[in-house]
Amino acid sequence: MSPVSSEERRAAVLGSPIEHSLSPVLHRAAYAALGLRAWSYDRFEVTEDTLPAFIERLDPSWAGLSLTMPLKRAVIPLLDEMSATAASVEAVNTVVLTPDGRRIGDNTDIPGLIAALRERGVDSVGSAAVLGAGATASSALAALARVCTGPVTAYVRGPARAAEMRGWGERLGVEVRTADWADAAEALRAPLVIATTPAGATDELAAEVPDRPCTLFDVLYDPWPTALAARWSARGGDVLGGLDLLVHQAVLQVEQMTGVPAAPLDVMRKAGEQVLAGR
Template identity: 30%
Template sequence: MSHYAEVIGDPIAQSKSPAIHGFWIEKLGLDAEYRAQLVSAEDLEAYCDHRRQDPDWRGCNVTMPHKQAIMPLLDRLEPLAKRVGAVNTVVKAADGALVGRNTDVAGFLEPLQSLLRSQHYFRMARIIGTGGAARAIIAALVKENFTIVLAGRNTEKARGLLEELDPDGEHHVAPLDHFADTTDFAFDDREGCCDLVVNASPLGMRGQPQLAFDWSHAPPGSIGYDIVTDPVDTRFLENARGAGFDTIDGLAMLIGQAAAAFGHFFGVEPPREHDAELRERLMA
């Protein structure tokens, strides 16, 4: 049997990870496989125990709702995953240990690299959501000197998250519905500033309620970034473009984090020169 990796979650049928990794495996001609595996919360510990004993298993990507629950079941955590407090990639080390990693940070930042190479007077990100993906995004943006406005249904949870991830930062929290209605707030001159609006929640995902965000809350020149991948073009992004803002969709982060994980699983870098073809396949 060829060696394999997989993505686990509950639900899992919507995951595009098998298509991404499968595309790269095909392009490279590897004797390998990447699967999707439904794993419930009750079965997560048994899953880890079983895969630890499987000589053909190279690791897994971890999606909702297991990014935090899997952490105490692993043998080691890389420093970034420990700092973020969430694991989205598990790799079997040479000694057989299960090592938790976080490639969401690298994946989220990848499409922003050209922007972040520029100098800015001020950087601010309005982030919607307080789950495992939000933890990685907050950690990523704090490192890039962003001031965070974190919105969630539970403002105490949001405040606790900011205090955990950047206790010395001057960040802010807001209730989720704060951004739902139109505002006439007069933003100052944002030239030379960098503003992001990030949906780090499942809102807008197929089968979930839409995210109520009125784009009058976004300063001029903001970029709308939605990590939802089903659908790829969410109403959040459609409304952003309608209001004149540039956008980044969830495939950018998904492909970026998958690329970082692929090297850990299969020992070679993915062929990123085929990204345009990969996108076409994922959106077909």
């Protein structure tokens, strides 16, 4: 696919709920900076039930899809091919639609998370903690497989979630230990803490942040900062937020969907920051 074309090319983010997604802001900023005037990027409210019909209606002008919850696993049966990265966590956040009609799934959350950490100088840690479970937590474990040299402790609610996280650890080659959410304050002393929980879930931990925390990666971006991130930063710790992850994974999406060799990371980040500042 040529990175610059006069033919209309379409892409979009799908999910539910979707109205607050920053993906259109980031992708449109990239298209403008790259001179892709015939490209458009929209958002659509799509559920697991309506996803098959939506995909079947796509015409040849479509180049790709970004997927958020609850579609990252629901899309898998609808694909023709899936990358090893996506298969490793059974989660797809990117679908590239080829000119011959094939649907190729990938996961840019994992390399995006790694790139965001490395941008902050976090190339290797001896241990880490993950707050929460689910698709984002499994992607965090996949990233930690390349960043963490020792054990990862996952703090979760209930034995089923604990078993799930241990299973992902075995599959991904990560030594995963599990602990009850009631003991989550212990996680805050780890060299790297990745919070994958919904808004408000970690607010109760803000008062427990130690005097000299290390690095927190909180995957939320709205509202921002979370209570935990604000307290962490006030205590002198290094904080990465959901925008860091969103921008780095979106860079990879733009490159895959358009064929450009390098998407404009700084332009995309600035566009996201401007929108969040106005919320």
